[in-house]
Amino acid sequence: xxxxxxxxxxxxxxxxxxxxxxxxxxxxxxxxxxxxxxxxxxxxxxxxxxxxxxxxxxxxxxxxxxxxxxxxxxxxxxxxxxxxxxxxxxxxxxxxxxxxxxxxxxxxxxxxxxxxxxxxxxxxxxxxxxxxxxxxxxxxxxxxxxxxxxxxxxxxxxxxxxxxxxxxxxxxxxxxxxxxxxxxxxxxxxxxxxxxxxxxxxxxxxxxxxxxxxxxxxxxxxxxxxxxxxxxxxxxxxxxxxxxxxxxxxxxxxxxx
Amino acid sequence: xxxxxxxxxxxxxxxxxxxxxxxxxxxxxxxxxxxxxxxxxxxxxxxxxxxxxxxxxxxxxxxxxxxxxxxxxxxxxxxxxxxxxxxxxxxxxxxxxxxxxxxxxxxxxxxxxxxxxxxxxxxxxxxxxxxxxxxxxxxxxxxxxxxxxxxxxxxxxxxxxxxxxxxxxxxxxxxxxxxxxxxxxxxxxxxxxxxxxxxxxxxxxxxxxxxxxxxxxxxxxxxxxxxxxxxxxxxxxxxxxxxxxxxxxx
Amino acid sequence: xxxxxxxxxxxxxxxxxxxxxxxxxxxxxxxxxxxxxxxxxxxxxxxxxxxxxxxxxxxxxxxxxxxxxxxxxxxxxxxxxxxxxxxxxxxxxxxxxxxxxxxxxxxxxxxxxxxxxxxxxxxxxxxxxxxxxxxxxxxxxxxxxxxxxxxxxxxxxxxxxxxxxxxxxxxxxxxxxxxxxxxxxxxxxxxxxxxxxxxxxxxxxxxxxxxxxxxxxxxxxxxxxxxxxxxxxxxxxxxxxxxxxxxxxx
Ligand SMILES: Nc1ncnc2c1ncn2[C@@H]1O[C@H](COP(=O)(O)OP(=O)(O)O)[C@@H](O)[C@H]1O
Ligand SMILES: [Mg+2]
Numbered sequence: 001x002x003x004x005x006x007x008x009x010x011x012x013x014x015x016x017x018x019x020x021x022x023x024x025x026x027x028x029x030x031x032x033x034x035x036x037x038x039x040x041x042x043x044x045x046x047x048x049x050x051x052x053x054x055x056x057x058x059x060x061x062x063x064x065x066x067x068x069x070x071x072x073x074x075x076x077x078x079x080x081x082x083x084x085x086x087x088x089x090x091x092x093x094x095x096x097x098x099x100x101x102x103x104x105x106x107x108x109x110x111x112x113x114x115x116x117x118x119x120x121x122x123x124x125x126x127x128x129x130x131x132x133x134x135x136x137x138x139x140x141x142x143x144x145x146x147x148x149x150x151x152x153x154x155x156x157x158x159x160x161x162x163x164x165x166x167x168x169x170x171x172x173x174x175x176x177x178x179x180x181x182x183x184x185x186x187x188x189x190x191x192x193x194x195x196x197x198x199x200x201x202x203x204x205x206x207x208x209x210x211x212x213x214x215x216x217x218x219x220x221x222x223x224x225x226x227x228x229x230x231x232x233x234x235x236x237x238x239x240x241x242x243x244x245x246x247x248x249x250x251x252x253x254x255x256x257x
Numbered sequence: 258x259x260x261x262x263x264x265x266x267x268x269x270x271x272x273x274x275x276x277x278x279x280x281x282x283x284x285x286x287x288x289x290x291x292x293x294x295x296x297x298x299x300x301x302x303x304x305x306x307x308x309x310x311x312x313x314x315x316x317x318x319x320x321x322x323x324x325x326x327x328x329x330x331x332x333x334x335x336x337x338x339x340x341x342x343x344x345x346x347x348x349x350x351x352x353x354x355x356x357x358x359x360x361x362x363x364x365x366x367x368x369x370x371x372x373x374x375x376x377x378x379x380x381x382x383x384x385x386x387x388x389x390x391x392x393x394x395x396x397x398x399x400x401x402x403x404x405x406x407x408x409x410x411x412x413x414x415x416x417x418x419x420x421x422x423x424x425x426x427x428x429x430x431x432x433x434x435x436x437x438x439x440x441x442x443x444x445x446x447x448x449x450x451x452x453x454x455x456x457x458x459x460x461x462x463x464x465x466x467x468x469x470x471x472x473x474x475x476x477x478x479x480x481x482x483x484x485x486x487x488x489x490x491x492x493x494x495x496x497x498x499x500x501x502x503x504x505x506x507x
Numbered sequence: 508x509x510x511x512x513x514x515x516x517x518x519x520x521x522x523x524x525x526x527x528x529x530x531x532x533x534x535x536x537x538x539x540x541x542x543x544x545x546x547x548x549x550x551x552x553x554x555x556x557x558x559x560x561x562x563x564x565x566x567x568x569x570x571x572x573x574x575x576x577x578x579x580x581x582x583x584x585x586x587x588x589x590x591x592x593x594x595x596x597x598x599x600x601x602x603x604x605x606x607x608x609x610x611x612x613x614x615x616x617x618x619x620x621x622x623x624x625x626x627x628x629x630x631x632x633x634x635x636x637x638x639x640x641x642x643x644x645x646x647x648x649x650x651x652x653x654x655x656x657x658x659x660x661x662x663x664x665x666x667x668x669x670x671x672x673x674x675x676x677x678x679x680x681x682x683x684x685x686x687x688x689x690x691x692x693x694x695x696x697x698x699x700x701x702x703x704x705x706x707x708x709x710x711x712x713x714x715x716x717x718x719x720x721x722x723x724x725x726x727x728x729x730x731x732x733x734x735x736x737x738x739x740x741x742x743x744x745x746x747x748x749x750x751x752x753x754x755x756x757x
Binding site: 278 | 523526527529530531532533534535541542545552568569571572573575576579614616618619622623624626627628629631632633635636637702703705706709710713719723726728731735738739742743746
C-alpha cells in the first residue's frame with residue numbers, strides 16, 4: 001500500500017537560476033527501504049527535505065497515507081512531522097543533554113508542551129527510550145552527555161530519537177557520510193533491522209553506491225534535480241549508475257571496508 | 258583624494274568638535290594647580306563614618322545583585338524572541354530587537370531619575386533602573402549568543418514536530434544557559450559601579466552619602482567612601498573573575 | 508541535578524530573596540495619579556515639549572562633540588600607553604606598571620573625574636572632554652595592548668626575511684593588522700561615550716545633561732520627554748553608523 005506519493009514535485013530556491021528539483025513523481029510503499037543516489041548537488045537533500053516540508057516545495061503535490069499534505073501549515077504540519085522521523089548527516093543532537101534526554105526529545109511533538117518544558121516524562125516513555133538504547137547497543141551510555149559519544153554512537157542515538165516517535169516513515173539524509181566505512185555498515189545494518197521489525201518505510205540518501213546496493217530494496221537515481229530512474233535494486237546495472245554520474249564509477253563512489 | 262575621504266571627514270569632525278567644546282591646552286595646564294589642591298584636600302581620607310554607613314554599602318551590593326538577576330530573567334524571553342534562530346517570525350524579531358536596543362539608549366542616571374519620580378527616593382527606584390539597565394546589556398549579549406548557536410538541534414526539533422516552546426527549551430536553552438551565570442557575574446560587576454552612582458539622584462545606596470558629603474564640602478569623607486568602594490569593587494571583581502574563569506572551563 | 512548543585516541554587520535563591528526584601532517597587536497610594544502625571548499627564552513624559560527643541564538640539568550637539576574629542580584624545584594616549592603595556596613590544600619593567608596604571612584609571616568613575624576637572628578648568632564641555640578622555644584611556648589602553656599582544660608574527664617575519672628595518676616591520680607588517688582592530692575598539696568606546704556624555708552635564712560638565720538636570724529638578728516631565736527622545740535618536744543613530752563602519756573594518 002502506498003504510504004507516500006509525490007506528483008510533479010519541484011523546488012526552486014529563491015534567487016536560484018534553475019530549479020534544484022524538477023517534476024519528481026515518486027511513490028513509496030509501506031515497509032520499503034529505498035535509497036536515493038546521485039552525485040553531489042543532484043537534489044537528494046532537497047528532495048528529502050521537501051517530503052517533511054523542512055523546505056516548502058514550489059511545485060507539485062505531496063500525499064501521505066493517501067491524504068494531500070502539500071499545503072499544510074502550523075499545527076497540522078507539526079502533527080504530520082511527528083509521524084516522520086528525520087536523521088541528519090551530523091546527527092543534530094543536543095550535545096549538552098544526556099543521551100537519554102536526547103532520545104526523549106523525539107516525543108516533544110507528541111506530549112503536552114507544559115510537561116516536556118518542565119522536563120517531566122512518563123515512566124513508560126523513559127522505559128521505551130531505555131529499551132531502544134539497549135536495542136541499539138547503547139545501554140551503558142544513557143547518562144552520558146551526547147557529545148561525549150563517538151560518531152557512530154551519536155548516529156545511533158539519533159536513530160533512537162526517530163524511532164521513539166513511532167514513525168511511519170524515516171527520512172535519512174546521508175546518515176553515514178561522516179562515519180568510517182565499518183561503522184557506516186554497522187549503523188546501516190541496525191537501521192535496516194529496526195525498520196523491518198517495525199514495518200517503517202525508510203528513504204535514505206546515500207552517495208556511496210555500494211551501500212545502496214547492499215541495503216536498499218529499491219533505488220531512486222537523481223541527476224540535476226530530475227528523476228532518471230527508479231528500480232528495484234536487483235534490476236540496476238553498472239550502466240544505470242554511469243547514466244546518473246555521467247562517467248564510469250571510481251573508487252571514490254564506493255565505501256569498501 | 259577619495260582614499261583620504263574618511264580621514265578628512267574625521268579631521269573635520271574633530272576640529273568642529275574641538276572648537277565647540279573649547280578644548281585648550283593652556284587652560285588645562287593653568288588648572289592643574291587647582292585640581293592638585295582639590296585632590297589634596299580630599300586626603301588624608303576620613304574613615305570615621307564609614308562603619309556607620311556600611312549598611313548602605315551592603316545595600317548598594319544587594320541592589321546590584323537583585324537587579325542583575327531580575328534583569329537577566331527579563332532578558333531571556335526578550336532575547337529568545339529577538340533572535341532569528343529561536344523565533345522565526347520576522348516581525349516579532351524586529352520588534353524585540355528594537356525594544357532591546359531602545360532600552361540601551363537611555364542613560365542609567367536618566368532611568369534612575371525617572372524611577373525616583375515614580376517610586377520615590379528609595380532603593381527600590383535604584384533597583385528598577387538597574388534592572389532595566391541590566392536587561393539591556395544581558396539581552397544584547399544573549400541575543401548575540403543565540404544568533405550564533407548551532408542550528409542543528411533546532412532543525413531536528415522542527416523536523417520532529419516539536420512546538421515552539423519545546424524547541425526553545427531543548428534546542429536553544431541548553432546552549433544558552435551555561436552563559437547565564439557568566440553574564441550575570443559580568444553585569445553584576447558593572448552594576449556595582451552604577452549602583453554606587455544612582456544615589457546621586459536619590460535612588461538609594463552609598464551614592465546618597467557621597468552626594469550629601471560633597472554638598473557639605475566634607476571632601477575627606479567623600480574620599481573615604483570612594484576608597485572603600487574601590488576596595489569593595491576590587492575584591493568583588495577578583496572573586497567574580499575567578500568564578501567566571503572556572504565556569505568557562507567547566 | 509546533583510545534591511550539591513541543589514544546595515548551591517537553594518542558597519543562591521535564599522540570599523537573593525533576602526537581598527530583595529526592600530526592593531519591591533511600590534508607587535504608594537497615589538500611584539496611579541503619579542504615573543499619570545509622569546507619563547500621560549498635561550506635562551508628562553509622553554507629551555514632549557517641542558518648544559524646547561532648539562536648546563535640546565544644541566545640548567545634544569555639545570554632548571556629541573564631547574564624545575568625539577574625548578574619545579579621540581583617549582585613543583591617541585591609549586595607542587602610546589598600549590604599546591608600552593604590550594608584553595611583546597615593551598619590556599616587563601615598563602609593561603607591568605603601565606598595566607597597573609591603566610587599570611587604576613579604569614576604576615576612577617567618570618563623574619568623579621568630571622568634578623575634579625571642573626575644579627581645574629571650570630564647568631562646561633571642556634571638563635566633560637577631559638573626564639571622558641581620561642576615563643577611556645584605561646579601557647582603550649588595555650584593549651590596545653591586547654590587540655598588539657595577539658599580533659600575527661608571520662607577516663613580520665616575512666619583512667624581516669627580506670631585510671626590512673624595524674620601521675618597515677611596523678609600517679608594513681604590524682600596522683595593517685592593528686589599525687582595523689584599534690579603530691573598531693575606538694568606535695565601540697565612542698558608542699559608550701556618547702551615552703556618558705549625555706549625563707555628564709548633570710554634574711556641570713557640559714552637554715545635554717545640564718538641561719536634563721534642570722528639567723528633572725523642576726519635575727517638567729514634558730521637557731524630560733523631549734530630551735529623552737533626543738538622546739534616544741542620537742544614540743541610536745551613532746550606534747547604527749558605528750556598527751556599519753565596524754562591520755566594514757573587519
Ligand atoms: N538553501 C539553498 N539555497 C539555494 N540553493 C540551494 C540550497 N540548498 C541547495 N541548493 C542547491 O540546490 C541544488 C541541490 O542541492 P542538494 O539538494 O543539497 O543536493 P545533494 O543533497 O544531492 O548534494 C544544488 O545545486 C545546490 O547548490
Ligand atoms: Mg545533500
